[in-house]
Amino acid sequence: VTYEEDMAAALSGFVVEARELLQEMETSLLQMECDDDPELVAALFRAAHTIKGSSGLFGLDHVVQFTHTVESALEQLRSGSIAVTPELVGALLPCRDHIAAMVDAVADGVVTATDATVATGGKLLERLAPLLAGAEPTCPDPAAGPAQTRSEELDADGGTRPLHLSVRFGPDCLRSGMDPLAFIRYLSTLGTIPALLTLDGALPEATQLDPEICYLGFQLVLITASPMDSVVGVFDFVREESDIRVLEAPDVAGFAELVRSYETDSGRVASFLIEHGAIDASTLAAALTDGGAVGEASPAGDPEHGPGAAVEHAPEPEAGSSATGPPSPQPALAAVPAQPRRPPSVQADGRAAEVHARESSESRSIRVEAPRLDRLIDVVGELVIAGAAVGLRANQAGNDALLEAISDVMRLVEEVRDSALQLRMVPIGTTFSRFQRVVRDVSAELGKDISLSVTGGETEVDKALVERIGDPLMHLVRNSMDHGIESAEVRLERGKPARGSLRLNAFHDSGSIVIEVQDDGGGISRDRVLAKAIERGLVDPGASLTDGEIYNLIFEPGFSTAETVSNLSGRGVGMDVVKRNVTTLRGTIDVESRPGLGSTVRIRLPLTLAIIDGFLVGVGGSAFVIPLDRVVECVALPQLSHARDCMDLRGEVLPFLRLRSVFSIPGDRPRRENVVVVDYAGVKTGLVVDTLMGEFQTVIKPLGQLFEHVQGIGGATILGDGEVALIIDVPVLVRHHADRQAGHDGSAGFAPGFPAAAMARVASAPGAELVAADPE
């Protein structure tokens, strides 16, 4: 692996991480408006901060610079010097977007600022500036020099001030690719480093030296406007193994503890601190001899204390090395307070603990490249098929012991399959949370006040589905906001709260995931939809349709886009596209509406695209798989039903389809036929088949391009004996059959149907001959 490849890999890791953090920022920003949880601001700050830190490591100076300013604003927010206002959130969101854009550019290989990014960034910051408290420290003041190191000159409004850093990395840091010098180089971008002391006291004799172990430590003065936290945060990556202390005068106890913590260099450190105004010699000497009794820290700095004057007061290396006083009072900001002496590897302050907690939660999840997972699922799928083949052989051989062994194996295979599929499952909440932003932006655009509530975000669904359902959902959400929810005046007139509400909900329902987009708007006007559909030739004027059927007409292609009644967002994409997307995912969509109260669009999707539990049936020489979650029951076909297309199922009329006719399978009907009762959209339909062959787990193989337009077939699978079985797409099959029915008798079929025109489309669709066989 070359260095360049290493870098490219690291950079792509950065991009992935940054995008996640940006998502987090967005979520926090949006939540902040209605929730004053300080943790949100803290999370926001941390996210910005980490992005800045890792950008710095990759030398992405433009990202660092911009993010730094944003971070300073967030710091004001966190410290409470400014409050959360819609204006502030409104200014910060585009800043986040700008960072996202820069990160995207980095992903595309643009690692420096372009004129456009600089200009955009400048504008955004201009907009942000008036919302901040006092003089905003947009960048470290380069004029700040050593002369300013005394705390008396500290500008209380957040100007530059000297911080004293003690940086001791763990012995293994070099081996793990962390170069302390790189960190110091990075620190120098946060401000100026007027003084730095390289501590080589721990460096062994040359012959004993293992150059791969880090022996050096650094004591330095950093003059910066950056908040303490961001300075501390530079070391987030190495905190565990290192002893990093960031101190600010007058932290007498902290400085004393720092000096004490050195074995070999304490004298040099002490004189360095004194020389650079961190503490005066007598105070330090007192603190060191006094152990824990330094609580009443005098303001550091007798200003008259000349540099170097106190070197003789510097303690001996051993001084106080065994002293372990009670924890001393710390200034609130000192994020890495000194602790009773402990090995450098232990850092036990609140922030470190928190970082640690975060890291350990990260280590509970592993990032895996999607193709690897796909490969695993693929192989597991093949394993299921191969297992079925072995089972078949064993069955034929009639070897009971073998059969028993195989059933054990198959049980395990199923478990492996389930766990493998589980790996692909992600909560849908991450997709939902994107919509907070969408709703916010679109409501501002439309001048409506709309709130979004999300429920069922923990519902898990196949990642491939989650990715592909985003666009249809986006369309539905925009649509509901645009056309579903009325303007505030209308709402008040109708006695509804002025603030519209939109709800995204998800839940599992018998092998499917159901996603609902619900609004409390005006609902869909039944009559106008019907009128429009008749005008467009989608329905016969005389047709009698149920309300549900009428509402669902809005998903028909050709039902137009702009300036229609209803619910179309007028963006040039109709609801039919939404429906097509959902159907491609083997899902269904329908809409429910109550006039004046709002409407609900319900998307029902399979949990996974890769494997289904099926029910294997035979017709003539062909085998078909019916998704098991559609199967209600199986009954024998009554002899009397041969001439008809419906039968009596315990007093109900059960319409049925003969697969033999539907798929034009040659051969005569056997004497006994069976009916598999399937359920689609709450309506039962029978599928007449020759033989029932039982449950069958199956890996869905997509049909080749040639067959992709075939209606009623969702895919294919390979049986244990090597034969191909077609997987029946129940919704499509039933619906198209219903269309045909409707076409015959001019009335709605037994399932939601769309007569004449819809049927004509079916007949003209490529491959339609497969389903066009007359069932009569």
Next chain:
Amino acid sequence: MSPATAAADEAGVSVAVADELTIRTATEQKAGLLAALDSTTRLRLDLSGVAELDTAGLQVLLALVAEARSSGKAVELADPTPAVTEVIALAQLGEILAIRACDAEAVTDPTGKEGPG
């Protein structure tokens, strides 16, 4: 591949440090440089080939200089690349790792290796 090539002259040994002085090469470089120091009382390091210097490399230089000092020898750094000067400036080690500004000729002034104390 030898990281350092040595050339003896009347004023001591001159070693050209080729390659980078980083964690990747430091162990190897250390052995080579110590061997070179062993062979002379005055070691001149030609750093013109050091494209990269990191903490590991810096430690080797510091240890070498310390070793020389403790055995009364001299180590002289010459012809640094910008990478080297940047690190020495950053670590503010200019006094310990003094660079000889003028090049080549052997000099008797030992300030180059004397630390502040």
